[in-house]
Amino acid sequence: MTSTEGQTAPPRTGFTPRATDQPVRLVILEEDPILRAGIRAILDSYAQIEIVADFGSASQAPSRALQTRPDVLLVGGACLKDRAETSLQDHALNGRRPAVVALMQPDDAATLRKAVKHAFRGFVDRNTSQRDLGPAVLEAHRGRTYLSASIAEVLVAWMADGIRREHLSLSQVEDALTERELEVLEALGHGITNTAIARRLHVQEATVRSHVYHILTKLNLRTRTEAVLLGHSYANRRPALRPPS
Secondary structure, three states: OOOOOOOOOOOOOOOOOOOOOOOEEEEEEOOOHHHHHHHHHHHOOOOOEEEEEEEOOOOOHHHHHHHHOOOEEEEEOHHHHOOHHHHHHHOOHHHOOOEEEEEEOOOOHHHHHHHHHOOOOEEEEHHHHHHHHHHHHHHHHOOOOEEOHHHHHHHHHHHHHHHHHHOOOHHHHHHHOOHHHHHHHHHHHOOOOHHHHHHHHOOOHHHHHHHHHHHHHHOOOOOHHHHHHHHHHHHHOOHHHOOOO
């Protein structure tokens, strides 16, 4: 199979985006040329996504990928382990930082922890990538967090373990947060953006950002992704939020 490394996608016939509805500009970083070609084949079927370039090594990416001004980076394999995506974000043009989607194995604990730490927007299981890649890219571009089901289970289990170690019960969460902060926490658990939360609660988006900051601070959470996971547990009143036996 011919490698598509560093290839810039030609314009697709039959798709002329409206000025107010531009496609998501995507750059793929994946070492395996066969998998990279497979990713392109999957995502080429999405008219809302334009693959502007793909690369097989992180060393090429910072100097070349930013020329394409991507909205989203899809990063997998060895490229996840050599900080390719954070290097690209650090060199973002005019303060424009692309969202990052990780393509990974759900049992790769080190990579998953790194992805959470760096506030990635998408977490896609390689085994379900055919189903999850497109939605993950689109949701990441909208500022939402996308999780493959298998990865969500791992992350919720981590959160549950952390809550048990911290002895954080449902009542403690409710005692720590105001009624409005609990509403924001639950909305986060449904994957809703700050803009949508503001509309739902009839407040300014800056007010929502303030609530999110207070939630992170009061509950000792490090990233928005952790708040999303906790919000998901809170919204469904999972056993993970009950006092440990």
